[in-house]
Amino acid sequence: MMRRTRRRKKEEVEDIKCACQNLILRSDRGRCGCSSRFSITSCSAARCSMSMFSILKERVGQILLPGDEFCCGPQDTLPLTDSGRPERLVAGPGLRRSGDRLLVSRSGVLRHKEPNKFWIESQQRRYVPAKGETVIGIVTAKSGDVFKVDYGGSEQASLSYLAFEGATKRNRPNVQVGDLVFAQFVVANKDMEPELVCIDGSGRANGMGVFGAAGLLIKLSLGLVRRLLAPHSDLRADLEQLFPCELVVGMNGRIWVRAASVQQTLILANLLQSCDTMTAPQRQQLFRRIQLGAL
């Protein structure tokens, strides 16, 4: 159903509603968000009835597989004048735009964050470096001015000896082969060798650097690590109830734990490794049993 406007001058903005009721046009020979071309006289918007935003919103929390697609073209390009609400989507990891369609490229659960961010949350164990992420690395070699650090990826990253707080050419940091370092990526793409630094933008360590005197390093899946680092993670809240411990969490799936005694450290390491695939009630039950000293 279309409302025709009166004859208008070129400068005026049209206000035609397409058959797909949600969208409002901007220009006369424009495109409706349902990607059907039309002129002032007709709209062949038979294909679409909803916007992509609402389709995605509906499927938040469902499992999606690679190959699933959402087609119902993305919102119009920038309008000539700025009235009205454009519906923009930000496609996060696991979602990819290809022309008019939004393709899923990873298997996992669809998540949503207000106002318009969507992404696929998936479980994997192989880490791919990304700029800005903090990871735990193991120093494997010292060659001249640069340390070679293994972070669990396909190649080793390089860490300059000047990238520590307070390090100068004379004052070298005390790093040996086999030490653990907590660092962040400054260069991390598929074409270049990854580079790590142990200082942030302003030159301060901010928690990064060499560490790990007496704890244990374990390897977990990336999904569990992200859950641990999430802002209001209930996994962390459960852990707090158990016993005091120190944790260093690297986004590459490596976690360093230390508790008061060797036994407690071992318990913590085994707990973390096993609660990856548990549901929340199962996990809380397990933690409660430990608190009572059963294990």
Add this chain to the structure above:
Amino acid sequence: MKDTPLSNCERDFLLKAIEEKKRLDGRQTYDYRKIKITFGTDYGCCFVDLGQTRVMAQVSCELVAPKESRPNEGIMFFNLELSQMASPAFEQGRQSELSVKLNRQLERCLRNSKCIDTESLCVVSGEKVWQIRVDVHTLNNDGNLMDAASVAAISALCHFRRPDVGIQGEEVTVYSPEERDPIPLSIYHMPISVSFAFFQQGTYLLVDPCEREERVMDGLLMIAMNKHREICSIQSSGGIMLLKEQVMRCSKIASVKVSEITELINKALLNDKTARKAGGRCGFAESMPQERITALKMDQTSVEMTDVSETVSSIVQTAEAPPQTVPSPLVPVPGVGQIGEGLCNTWGLEEEEEEEDDDDGESSGGDSVAEVTKMEKEQHKDDKSRK
């Protein structure tokens, strides 16, 4: 690809934990991990899970000529392969030190102990004997490959059945499994190896080290024994100094472990036998638990079952006849013949069927393609005339 390096803090922590008699997964000092033995559908295929370490053994046999020094004994051949899927540290190509070491240990454990009666493998003395080949593949390495490999090899040998052989005078007949039931090998005893890892210059020892413990250990002692408390092979690597009492203590522990493991193997063999007899499904595919998270669901599609022969005949009648193709001429060169019954040839043999010659009279030639098409045309002609 290189394996993840061991960091200093891990090494310190592990050594400290071992001093306090604590292991990473909560085992006691003399505890083995959970052993699971499953057999495949073929006779002689065995999978062994020792915790996360996974190993597969396959036994096969072949008739070959015997060695000249031992004309009436069969041949045993062992091969252990470190597959790349077991660990990123195992690389393809030349054999690594570990692979050579494991191969030698497996051979010493099984061949030198004479656990298999090789004389029963002889078919014709000096000419034909059975060669039994044991291939062990490592599928996942989480420490202690040697123990898993020895359990897998001996279980596969016990499970294996070789084809039955009948000798009548000079003639030797090998019966297929359908004709006569295959017979098992004759095994005297089951040697099983037990590994001990030593730390801090021999002060602490652990049985069945896992991968991280193997990385920090000083030395390894491997004792292969059978359940009758006979030692089949002892090997110590790493260059640690061991006292006599330590070795005696290890052998006592090994005898206890070996009798437990032997019982486990026998139970697994018995289960497999009853499953096969009962006709139930057995084998590798059945032993894996099915954990489905998605199920393939397809809507019902209707299949058309109407008879189409009438429409076919009407279509054929109304359709145009195919264009006439002129067959290429066939020239019979002397000495050339067409392959197929009743086709012409120049060999001068008597023809039994005269009528075929009439059809062939026009055509002649030596082109193979033309001959084939000619044969097909003959077929069509015959079919049509029959109809």
